Amino acid sequence: SQPSVAFAFAVLVAAGEAVRVRPPGGDHPVGPLATAAALGYALLGEIDGRPAVHNVLQTVAVVAAGTLVGLVPHAARGTGALRLDPQARRLLTVAFAAVCYQPLHAWAEATARPGPWHAALLLVVLPLSACGDALVAAALRSGRRRRLFQPELSDALRAAFGIVPALAGTGAVLALAVGAGGLWALPVCWVPLLLVQFAVHRHAAVRATYRQTIASLARATEVAGYTPKGHARRVAALSRAVARELRLTEPQLTVLEYAALMHDIGQLSLVDPVAGGATEPLAESERRRIALLGGAVVRQTGVSPDVALVVERQADPWREQPLTARVVRVANAYDDLAAAQDAVTGPLRVLERLRLGAARDYDPRVVEALARVVAAQGPGTAGAGPG
Incomplete structure (x- = not known):
């Protein structure tokens, strides 16, 4: 029914899927414009003053067809394995929104409810749809990462209510605009959003270049022979995983990752390299000198002062450190100690040693978060080998 309307929304979904963007800190690209267009179709009650007659099955079919068409350019470019989790979640969310909204809208029309009732229905359906999407996302990530469901659900809810209001609001505006002005309202509302997404994509590209520079x-310490190959990258990855376990915010994760990459930059001041690049066995005064020199170097690079603070506080007592510095210190100690251990039993011995140093050298809460990350990753995935 109403094929021109179905085709118009399918085109919007396909276009939104074709111009996906990777969100800050995200693992995979997403299509926010495709999601907004799909929600707009699910919440469509009128078209230029005439009732919309599409049902839930047609809504899902149109969104699925648009999504598949939008995935074709990515498959043709061979951009790697396509993960369909976001698209499957989008279909489930749209189906849930349509199941909730369309009968309520029909009831409001049949009982001649005034316009504000439609806004109230949207305010009820959209948060419920966001919660449903967060439940599905948490279940998928919990199974993939072998992590408890509750922390994943907390992360998913926090992420959902960061971006969902914008997506939901856009979808609602599309539906209301088409209801009042017909299909000509779609390009008027959608093209400015597309331009905004291109700007976001350029910003993401600048951030990626900035991270590559850092x-x-x-890697200067590796090239000069002061630290083992891949040490900074391993510490950064492990620090980020531990920080997620501790539920740090995205800005904190960015600061922590940059600091972890450059935490050993102060070793370039040493006359002779430390054996294995491991600073944990050094005297406290020597570790503090390296940390302060590293912080001074970082400040000269123009990086955020917060990053320099984390680097120069590495040798301080952990109770005086910011949480980000505690995380980097524990991750660094783990990688330093695990380098000399075998891949199977080494992680357990290193964790036991860190636990013995907890409350004196390391924050016990961070050590336990590290233990959960290592258990989830499996033996030999962190700190084992130079890769």
């Missing part, structure tokens, strides 16, 4: 600077 990673290249961090």
Whole structure:
């Protein structure tokens, strides 16, 4: 029914899927414009003053067809394995929104409810749809990462209510605009959003280049022979995983990752390299000198002062450190100690040693978070080998 309307929304979903963008800190690209268009179709009650007659099955079919068409350019470019989790979640969310909204809208029309009732229905359906999407996302990530469901659900809810209001609001505006002005309202509302997404994509590209610059600077210690190959990258990855376990915010994760990449930059001041690049066995005064020199170098690079603070506080007592510095210190100690251990039993011995140093050298809460991350990753995935 109403094929021109179905085709118009399918085109919007396909276009939104074709111009996906990777969110800050995200693992995979997403299509926010495709999701907004799909929600707009699910919440469509009128078209230029005439009732919309599509049902839930047609809504799901149109969104699925648009999504598949939008995935074709990515498959043709061979951009790697396509993960369909976001698209499957989108279909489930749209189906849930349509199941909730369309009968309520029909009831409001049949009982001649005034316009504000439609806004109230949207305010009820959209948060419920967001919660449903968060439940599905948490279940998928919990199974994939072998992590408890509750922390994943907390992360998913926090992420959902960061971006969902914008997506839901856009979808609602599309539906209301088409209801009042017909299909000509779609390009009027959608094209500015597309331009905004291109701007976000450029910003993400600048951030990626910035991170690559920092990673290249961090490799100076490896090239000079002061630290083992891949040490900074392993510490950064492990620090980020532990920080997620501790539920740090995205800005904190960014600061922590940059600091972890450059935490050993102060070793370039040493006359002779430390054996294995491991600073944990050094005297406290020597570790503090390296940390302060590293912080001074970081400040000269123009990186955020917060990053320099984390680097220069590495040798301080952990109770005086910011949480990000505690995380980097524990991750660094784990990688330093695990380098000399075998891949099977080494992680357990290293964790036991860190636990013995907890409350004196390391924050016990961070050590336990590290233990959960290592258990989830499996033996030999962190700190084992130079890769």
